[in-house]
Amino acid sequence: MNNSKNVLRYIFGKGSISNLKSILDTRTEGDNYVVYFIDEYFKGNQILENLPITNKDEIFFVQTKDEPKTKGINLLRDNLLVKNKINPKAIVSLGGGCTLDTGKAIANLLKNPGNAEDYQGWDLVKNQAVYKIGIPTISGTGAEASRTCVMTNPENGLKLGMNSDFTIYDQLILDPDLTKSVPRDQYFYTGMDTYLHCIESLNGSYRNAIGDAFSHQAINLCREIFLSKDMMSDENREKLMVASYLGGCAIANSYVGLVHPFSAGLSVVFDTHHCIGNCIAMTAMDEFYPNELEEFWMMAKKQNVSIPRGIASSVSEDIYKKLYASTIIHEKPLNNALGDRFKNILTFEKVKEIFRKM
Numbered sequence: 001m002n003n004s005k006n007v008l009r010y011i012f013g014k015g016s017i018s019n020l021k022s023i024l025d026t027r028t029e030g031d032n033y034v035v036y037f038i039d040e041y042f043k044g045n046q047i048l049e050n051l052p053i054t055n056k057d058e059i060f061f062v063q064t065k066d067e068p069k070t071k072g073i074n075l076l077r078d079n080l081l082v083k084n085k086i087n088p089k090a091i092v093s094l095g096g097g098c099t100l101d102t103g104k105a106i107a108n109l110l111k112n113p114g115n116a117e118d119y120q121g122w123d124l125v126k127n128q129a130v131y132k133i134g135i136p137t138i139s140g141t142g143a144e145a146s147r148t149c150v151m152t153n154p155e156n157g158l159k160l161g162m163n164s165d166f167t168i169y170d171q172l173i174l175d176p177d178l179t180k181s182v183p184r185d186q187y188f189y190t191g192m193d194t195y196l197h198c199i200e201s202l203n204g205s206y207r208n209a210i211g212d213a214f215s216h217q218a219i220n221l222c223r224e225i226f227l228s229k230d231m232m233s234d235e236n237r238e239k240l241m242v243a244s245y246l247g248g249c250a251i252a253n254s255y256v257g258l259v260h261p262f263s264a265g266l267s268v269v270f271d272t273h274h275c276i277g278n279c280i281a282m283t284a285m286d287e288f289y290p291n292e293l294e295e296f297w298m299m300a301k302k303q304n305v306s307i308p309r310g311i312a313s314s315v316s317e318d319i320y321k322k323l324y325a326s327t328i329i330h331e332k333p334l335n336n337a338l339g340d341r342f343k344n345i346l347t348f349e350k351v352k353e354i355f356r357k358m
Contacts, residue, residue, distance in 0.1 A: 004210070004253050005165045007145055010172035010245070014238075017135060017175045020092070021052035027131065030089035033057050035080065035130075037103040039064055039095025039137060047178070051094075058085050062099045067267060067274060068151040073102065073116040077109045086110050091132040096190070097141035097274065100134050101149035104167050107132045108149075116162075117153045122332075125164035134169040137178040139240040140190035140275060142197065142248025144172050152268055157326045159264040168252075174245065176238045187232055188305040189275040191240050192296070194247035195222040196278050199292045200257030201250055204336035214250035218243045226299035257337035258288050261330035262354065268326035269319060270311060279307050284357035288337070312355040320352045327351055 011019050024034060033056040040061040042048060053059065060076060080086055087110075093103025105116055107129040112119065119125050134144045143149070147168050148161030161167070179187070198215035201207070221243035225236045262284070263277035272280065279296075286293050300307060312323060328334070328351065334342040 002253075005147065005168055006249055006252065007169050007172050009170070010174055012174040012241075014177045015175065016173050017047075017050065017178065020133070020135070020173060023133065023171060023173075024052060024090055024092075027089040029131065031087045033085065033088055035085060035088045035091045035106070036060065037062050037091065037093045037095070037099055037106070039099045042094065042137070047094075051092075058083065058088075062095060062102050064096060064098045066271060067098055068102055068105065068149075070116040070120070070151050070153040070155075073105045073109065073151055076102070076106055077116075080106070080110065088130060091130050092135065093132065094135040094137060096136065096138040097143040097150075097193075100136060100141075100143040100169075101151065101161070103132055103134065104129075104143075104149035104169070105151060105162060106130075108162055108164070108166060116151060117155070119162040119164075120151070120153060120158055120160040122163045123165075125162055125166045127166070129166045131170050133171045133173065135173045135175070135178070136241070136244065138182050138186070138190050139176075139179055139237070139244040140193040140247075142194060142244050142251060144169060144174070145245045145248025145252065147252045150274070154268075157268050157322070158329060159268050159326065160330070172245070174241050176234070176241045179237050179241065182232075184232065184303075185305050186275075187240075188226070188300070188303055189279050191222065191226065191231070191243075192279050192282075192299075193275045194218050194240075194243050195226075195296070195299075196259050196282060197251050197256045198222075198247050199289060200259055200333070200337065201254040203289060203292075204255055204257050204333075205339065206255050206336045208253060211250050211253035214246045214253065218247040218250060221246070222299075223295075227302055231303050255336040256333045258334070259285060261327045261333055264330060265323045265327035265355070266311065266358075269322045272311070276308070280309075280311055280358050283307055283309065284354045309358065312358050314356075320355065321348070323355050324348050324351045
């Protein structure tokens, strides 16, 4: 029986980012400076003028063209070590899933020896992380609520997070005003992450009443949002921020299924971003999630969003072998979806067939 943990504190509502200073002012542990990880999208943006940044603080603008790699996380940690900024009173992450995951990973590494790749797995982090605040600027990944921070290790082809109670944010600021400027297609792709990991959870074997409750509510909100006329209305952006948080809580109490491992394969081999990768992978899931796939297409059509096709329809045998290896390595979610004999179902030829349908 798991002893589950969720985010301890959150503030929700328009303009709630204005509470950041008062939250930081209450911090008495650590040295008197803050380390900020901010999505590079906001470099030079007016939003920075509203952050309580002082000349003692460290600011890193996180590039989001590529998803987090273990080497990049280690380099950020090393940068702080060189500057002797290893004991901040807080880490603040403002951005999407890549930025939120980066902040969580660095918070872990500053209090645990070794490198990022040493902690890819379940419950390998042993020491309490640096206090951290998450401020999502796009909704859907659930990174603000989950107990993991996903990164890719190109050396072994593993895309996996630091799954640990220590990875969970201590404080969230959920301000739907921050999602106004998200590009429309990206808003859909990222929002679908919530829908997809919740339907995977509900179709898996590692279910429980709490995880199911979070998943059902998140899915219901996604239906209200993506089957409405305007998914990006003020009301729907509020709903999606709630759905993202609930979806993150859902997956913290369960596991994903088939979509995410296949998406991880796309990410490792083609550097496909997580959320659009999930959408691409979902297009080939008619055998496993037929009703959910039909609803997925309804949502995409309603919002006039196109899903890229043909990414792996015709590649070399070596590429298919890499895709297979990068997919089949995700034992927990595949076991959740298909049982402990999942490798008998997902043979190389079967996996190749699925990728060719994308």
